[in-house]
Amino acid sequence: MKIDSLTGYGDFARDIQEIIISEDQIQMRVQELGAQISNDYRGKCPVLVGVLKGVLFYMADLLRVITIPSEVDFLAVSSYSSEARTQGVVRLVKDLEIPINHRHVLFVEDVIDTGLTLNYLLRSLREREPESLEVCVLFNKPGRRIIDIPLKYKGFDLPDRFVVGYGLDHQERYRNLPFIGLLKAEAFQNPHHLRECE
Amino acid sequence: MSLKQPQAPSFVHPAEEMFARVMDYYGVRWIYEPRTFDLEWDANGKVTLAFTPDFYLSDQDLYVELTTLRPQLSTKKNKKMRLMAELYPDINIKLMKRREMRDLMVKYGLYDQAEHIQGTQAQKKAP
Numbered sequence: 001m002k003i004d005s006l007t008g009y010g011d012f013a014r015d016i017q018e019i020i021i022s023e024d025q026i027q028m029r030v031q032e033l034g035a036q037i038s039n040d041y042r043g044k045c046p047v048l049v050g051v052l053k054g055v056l057f058y059m060a061d062l063l064r065v066i067t068i069p070s071e072v073d074f075l076a077v078s079s080y081s082s083e084a085r086t087q088g089v090v091r092l093v094k095d096l097e098i099p100i101n102h103r104h105v106l107f108v109e110d111v112i113d114t115g116l117t118l119n120y121l122l123r124s125l126r127e128r129e130p131e132s133l134e135v136c137v138l139f140n141k142p143g144r145r146i147i148d149i150p151l152k153y154k155g156f157d158l159p160d161r162f163v164v165g166y167g168l169d170h171q172e173r174y175r176n177l178p179f180i181g182l183l184k185a186e187a188f189q190n191p192h193h194l195r196e197c198e
Numbered sequence: 199m200s201l202k203q204p205q206a207p208s209f210v211h212p213a214e215e216m217f218a219r220v221m222d223y224y225g226v227r228w229i230y231e232p233r234t235f236d237l238e239w240d241a242n243g244k245v246t247l248a249f250t251p252d253f254y255l256s257d258q259d260l261y262v263e264l265t266t267l268r269p270q271l272s273t274k275k276n277k278k279m280r281l282m283a284e285l286y287p288d289i290n291i292k293l294m295k296r297r298e299m300r301d302l303m304v305k306y307g308l309y310d311q312a313e314h315i316q317g318t319q320a321q322k323k324a325p
Contacts, residue, residue: 080223080306089223114302116224123225144298147226147258162301 034065
């Protein structure tokens with residue numbers, strides 16, 4: 001899609017080289033996934049679990065197209081970084097508030113690439129003995145996978161490029177773009193609107 | 199979380215140490231260079247080419263080879279990967295290319311290390 005159609009987004013448009021997946025495509029696929037989940041989990045009242053913060057947009061849209069009773073809860077975890085590595089292992093910054101033992105749990109993820117975080121979290125959730133535990137990911141980057149994880153529901157495969165939007169960020173920016181866009185190399189190295197939030 | 203590693207391994211490249219730390223952080227068990235695969239032999243049966251993948255992730259039954267060489271120097275490694283697929287089709291092995299290594303470092307905020315890996319014209323363009 002031509003970047004001319006992004007004029008409403010101001011400075012954002014200058015940082016996006018190309019739209020990879022449009023807003024309409026995303027919304028259509030989310031509706032399909034919602035219908036499939038509603039069908040598969042009828043009578044099971046699943047708990048949808050997401051990891052903050054990237055999943056916010058997907059979770060909100062998915063929940064609104066799921067037509068069966070369900071509950072939602074969130075986790076937050078530390079990511080590996082120069083600072084975090086001194087702490088040794090992944091740290092659960094926010095735990096679930098809903099007990100999930102004997103519940104049908106659907107782990108909702110915006111994007112999976114290496115699979116390292118997801119693998120860690122699934123292991124942790126399995127220890128709580130849910131009735132079932134499946135994964136519903138919107139964006140899949142198979143080219144970056146290190147840990148293979150079965151995905152029951154999948155939205156789109158993404159190319160192995162640096163993309164942003166619909167929850168995906170670069171240095172916490174661009175999450176609010178309603179589409180998936182390829183970030184320009186120069187924006188990656190020196191995003192010109194970062195100053196606005198400082 | 200090294201398995202059956204008698205002592206802390208001496209990593210050949212800083213990228214290997216970084217990879218091991220990331221695996222530790224996410225609770226993925228690994229062994230450093232646990233096995234060598236013979237790939238070519240001379241007429242006397244003497245091994246002339248062998249391959250020792252950098253890591254073995256035991257829970258995933260996966261070998262991982264990190265590419266830190268410049269693309270023009272990786273021809274030999276590509277040949278080894280091709281022979282691995284031919285001679286050991288049941289062995290799961292993932293070759294992490296330079297760009298993947300760099301992206302992994304960027305993902306985890308290791309910008310200095312990523313810069314260290316970058317260093318070629320071929321890799322300078324993209325994120």
